Amino acid sequence: MGACGAVNLTIRVNGQTHQITSDPDTPLIYVLRDELQLKGTKLGCGLEQCGACAVLVGGKTVLSCVSAVETFEGQDITTIEGIEATEVGRRVQDAFVKATAAQCGYCTAGLVVAATALLTETPNPDREATLAALAPHLCRCGSHPRVLRAVTRAASG
Amino acid sequence: MSLVDPSLLCNWIIFRDGRLQIQSGKVDIGQRISTALVQIVHEELTIPYSQIDVAPVRTGQSPDEGITSGSNSIEQSGHAIRCAAATLRCALIAVAARQTGTEPQDWHVEHGSLCLPATNHRIPIADLAAYLDPSTVVDPNVVFRVVDSENGPGPGMRGMAELVNGSFTFVHDLEMPGMQHARAIRPPNVNARLRSDETALEKWLEKDQRLIRDGSFLAITGPKEWPVVRAAGRLAAACNWDMCDGLPEIDVFSKLTAETAIRMPVVDSTPSNGSLPEPLLNPTAMARYERPYQLHGALGPSAALAEWNGVVLKIFCHSQGIYPLRDSIADSLGLDPSHVVITHVFGAGCYGHNGADDAAFEAALIAMQTPGVPILLKWTREDEHRWEPFAPAMAVELAAQIKVGKIGAYSAEVFSDTHRGRPRPGPDRAGPGKLLANRFRADPVGPPTAQPNLARHGGMHRNLDPIYDIPRKQFVKNLVTGLPHRTSAMRCLGAALNIFGLESFMDELALQSGIEPTAFRRAHLSDSRALAVLDELDRQVSRLPALTAQCGRGQAYAQYKNQMTRVGVSVDLAVDDHGRVRLLHAVIVADAGRVVDFEGLKAQLEGGFVQAASWALYEQVHWDRDGIVSKDWDSYPVIRFDNIPKIDVTVMNRGHEKSVGAGEASPGPTIAAIANAIFDATGLRMRRMPFTPDMILTRAIED
Numbered sequence: 001m002g003a004c005g006a007v008n009l010t011i012r013v014n015g016q017t018h019q020i021t022s023d024p025d026t027p028l029i030y031v032l033r034d035e036l037q038l039k040g041t042k043l044g045c046g047l048e049q050c051g052a053c054a055v056l057v058g059g060k061t062v063l064s065c066v067s068a069v070e071t072f073e074g075q076d077i078t079t080i081e082g083i084e085a086t087e088v089g090r091r092v093q094d095a096f097v098k099a100t101a102a103q104c105g106y107c108t109a110g111l112v113v114a115a116t117a118l119l120t121e122t123p124n125p126d127r128e129a130t131l132a133a134l135a136p137h138l139c140r141c142g143s144h145p146r147v148l149r150a151v152t153r154a155a156s157g
Numbered sequence: 158m159s160l161v162d163p164s165l166l167c168n169w170i171i172f173r174d175g176r177l178q179i180q181s182g183k184v185d186i187g188q189r190i191s192t193a194l195v196q197i198v199h200e201e202l203t204i205p206y207s208q209i210d211v212a213p214v215r216t217g218q219s220p221d222e223g224i225t226s227g228s229n230s231i232e233q234s235g236h237a238i239r240c241a242a243a244t245l246r247c248a249l250i251a252v253a254a255r256q257t258g259t260e261p262q263d264w265h266v267e268h269g270s271l272c273l274p275a276t277n278h279r280i281p282i283a284d285l286a287a288y289l290d291p292s293t294v295v296d297p298n299v300v301f302r303v304v305d306s307e308n309g310p311g312p313g314m315r316g317m318a319e320l321v322n323g324s325f326t327f328v329h330d331l332e333m334p335g336m337q338h339a340r341a342i343r344p345p346n347v348n349a350r351l352r353s354d355e356t357a358l359e360k361w362l363e364k365d366q367r368l369i370r371d372g373s374f375l376a377i378t379g380p381k382e383w384p385v386v387r388a389a390g391r392l393a394a395a396c397n398w399d400m401c402d403g404l405p406e407i408d409v410f411s412k413l414t415a416e417t418a419i420r421m422p423v424v425d426s427t428p429s430n431g432s433l434p435e436p437l438l439n440p441t442a443m444a445r446y447e448r449p450y451q452l453h454g455a456l457g458p459s460a461a462l463a464e465w466n467g468v469v470l471k472i473f474c475h476s477q478g479i480y481p482l483r484d485s486i487a488d489s490l491g492l493d494p495s496h497v498v499i500t501h502v503f504g505a506g507c508y509g510h511n512g513a514d515d516a517a518f519e520a521a522l523i524a525m526q527t528p529g530v531p532i533l534l535k536w537t538r539e540d541e542h543r544w545e546p547f548a549p550a551m552a553v554e555l556a557a558q559i560k561v562g563k564i565g566a567y568s569a570e571v572f573s574d575t576h577r578g579r580p581r582p583g584p585d586r587a588g589p590g591k592l593l594a595n596r597f598r599a600d601p602v603g604p605p606t607a608q609p610n611l612a613r614h615g616g617m618h619r620n621l622d623p624i625y626d627i628p629r630k631q632f633v634k635n636l637v638t639g640l641p642h643r644t645s646a647m648r649c650l651g652a653a654l655n656i657f658g659l660e661s662f663m664d665e666l667a668l669q670s671g672i673e674p675t676a677f678r679r680a681h682l683s684d685s686r687a688l689a690v691l692d693e694l695d696r697q698v699s700r701l702p703a704l705t706a707q708c709g710r711g712q713a714y715a716q717y718k719n720q721m722t723r724v725g726v727s728v729d730l731a732v733d734d735h736g737r738v739r740l741l742h743a744v745i746v747a748d749a750g751r752v753v754d755f756e757g758l759k760a761q762l763e764g765g766f767v768q769a770a771s772w773a774l775y776e777q778v779h780w781d782r783d784g785i786v787s788k789d790w791d792s793y794p795v796i797r798f799d800n801i802p803k804i805d806v807t808v809m810n811r812g813h814e815k816s817v818g819a820g821e822a823s824p825g826p827t828i829a830a831i832a833n834a835i836f837d838a839t840g841l842r843m844r845r846m847p848f849t850p851d852m853i854l855t856r857a858i859e860d
């Protein structure tokens with residue numbers, strides 16, 4: 001029970017409905033990680049600057065580190081743990097593995113999510129469109145070239 | 158070297174439940190060392206990748222291999238593991254030969270079994286392992302198997318499948334029964350001290366939360382993460398700090414001089430106590446190159462989990478040196494080192510000494526006050542930006558005398574604060590003194606006074622000595638202390654600036670002499686492998702599209718530490734009217750000797766390029782009297798996808814040469830190639846990083 005008292009809040013994550021007990025002002029990522037034990041989503045900044053915390057909401061990339069869970073009430077959220085539910089998601093995962101599109105991998109969850117959103121909307125993006133879609137995401141290990149290769153592979157695969 | 162002690166085979170390789178387990182003291186920091194070790198063992202023993210594990214790296218269990226840094230993992234741990242695996246193969250063949258009354262040389266390994274050709278003798282290696290004499294010692298002169306590592310798929314990066322489905326565990330994801338979350342409340346700057354008393358602060362705590370204080374080190378713990386973050390924010394606003402002197406608002410470059418420095422001549426890349434050389438007489442050219450303070454800036458802020466049970470302190474963290482850290486923490490807390498057990502867990506890529514060790518100690522400090530309660534401390538983005546040890550600001554002054562198109566004499570003098578901020582035991586409690594929180598405790602320790610690094614190619618003088626054939630060369634290092642910020646090791650250490658300087662200077666000298674820069678480099682190189690790298694670079698570059706208006710091409714070459722990977726880099730870029738640089742195409746050619754993990758090596762070279770491009774174009778720490786101003790990715794911008802060029806990497810495999818590390822080989826030449834390309838595009842010579850639009854426009858006005 002949160003400090004703000006009993007609130008009945010429901011969100012849908014990876015196809016499952018959850019009654020949330022965290023305070024309604026809790027940023028979504030803390031609910032995912034702390035309450036639902038979905039720890040694949042990473043916190044990199046908590047300031048909507050790095051893209052590490054991206055999830056899909058209604059198929060679009062949304063950063064989960066600032067917006068309160070209450071703003072997601074009734075929405076369909078997909079985290080990295082649920083990305084394999086769609087054909088595009090599986091293709092992206094497979095392409096990331098084949099292209100070894102990570103070094104430390106801290107950025108990977110956010111990038112897999114963003115690439116899935118991109119390819120769902122635009123099955124064959126050109127390089128410019130891909131760069132624009134991924135620009136909100138930082139990678140400090142310099143895996144960018146491999147991530148771009150993975151996206152190309154997933155698009156054509 | 159890693160092999161000297163311990164050298165018992167069972168310290169490096171053991172069998173557990175029919176699976177082979179590698180025990181290495183090197184930690185995986187995103188450089189794929191564990192993938193490479195699996196590959197090496199597979200090459201020597203042919204055991205399938207799926208049956209090889211890499212043991213967690215833990216004090217008291219793993220070999221003490223010091224610190225994972227300097228691109229040494231492959232050379233040190235890789236070599237040790239290769240020797241161990243080959244020793245194991247020979248020892249088991251001896252056992253099999255003895256048991257069957259055959260000759261050892263008749264046996265060979267195949268698919269993880271020992272085989273005797275033309276017979277049906279096939280003995281799985283794992284089955285024979287039980288017959289191994291436990292006192293078998295690793296033979297450092299053992300003969301390795303000859304394999305072509307380009308053949309067949311490698312083991313694939315360990316953890317990759319888990320990373321794409323969110324099941325890979327980082328230290329941030331650890332969970333333990335009864336665990337509490339923690340955040341530290343930081344002072345505005347390193348000199349500030351806490352005035353508030355606990356009672357004034359405790360009213361900001363929420364249910365089940367606790368305040369932990371030791372002097373001016375302040376932290377909050379609680380069972381749920383978000384309420385802890387929320388309360389930490391309120392506490393930070395409520396704290397009353399005595400700002401003391403604040404931070405000195407100086408132009409650090411004006412302080413990077415010989416005036417107050419410890420000056421030493423550097424001979425054969427090693428600092429000496431001899432007399433300082435006289436400045437070069439009538440040099441043909443002189444130039445000074447500079448780099449500001451820069452961040453490691455890990456994508457995931459540092460974190461650690463610690464638990465104190467009244468006797469043993471257990472720590473899980475992403476430190477690159479768990480043994481030196483253990484000893485430093487034990488000393489800080491008055492514990493016996495054997496009562497501190499540190500296990501390495503994955504963190505975000507660190508590129509050197511970032512906040513990992515400090516976070517580990519802070520988690521421990523908190524856990525000591527909450528016996529029986531595991532504490533997971535996470536740094537915030539702002540913590541990481543403002544409190545990690547920075548890469549020191551540096552300057553290098555170069556001078557050369559040119560005679561008939563060749564460098565006759567050359568001098569280089571480098572200026573920097575220390576690159577050695579890692580906690581490790583030493584005189585004057587150097588270990589505790591280098592742990593951030595110790596400065597703020599009621600009984601403060603540190604910071605220790607920096608001492609010059611005397612190692613060959615150590616610290617600031619790494620790659621100060623050009624790889625080129627030059628008849629007369631002289632070098633000086635200047636350790637400048639008393640500067641405003643804590644500094645430590647970051648990828649490449651001094652080599653990033655030194656190679657940026659040297660390779661820019663080579664272009665300047667070439668153009669001044671009316672010689673094409675690559676031809677000028679070749680004229681000073683006799684190493685055939687270096688020349689082969691440059692030939693290959695030429696070949697690759699000749700296939701690139703022609704440059705258009707406002708575009709430029711720049712190149713650079715370096716051999717890391719003058720003895721490791723050779724790398725040539727070529728960059729095509731465009732500079733617009735606002736001074737914005739857009740990277741178009743990069744070509745990297747490298748020779749790292751025998752290649753173990755092709756993909757890993759390419760990833761390191763590409764990653765090094767991207768990080769260096771970020772340093773070159775964007776990164777600089779800013780501060781004012783109140784504190785560090787660069788506190789997030791807006792105030793400290795870095796490279797993003799929208800400026801990633803197409804990158805082609807070619808690795809020349811030299812099957813018979815020693816494997817050398819490549820993790821730090823590409824950044825130096827990358828920075829120089831970018832600077833040279835900017836010159837090619839604009840005629841502006843950029844000698845201070847980062848080459849931001851502001852800096853480029855300022856340079857244009859100066860010219």
Ligand code: FES
Pocket residue numbers: 042043044045046047048049050051052053054063064065066
């Ligand atoms: S953690 Fe959300 S954008 Fe960085």
Ligand code: FES
Pocket residue numbers: 102103104105106107108138139140141142143187456505506
């Ligand atoms: S792989 Fe390390 S941050 Fe992207």
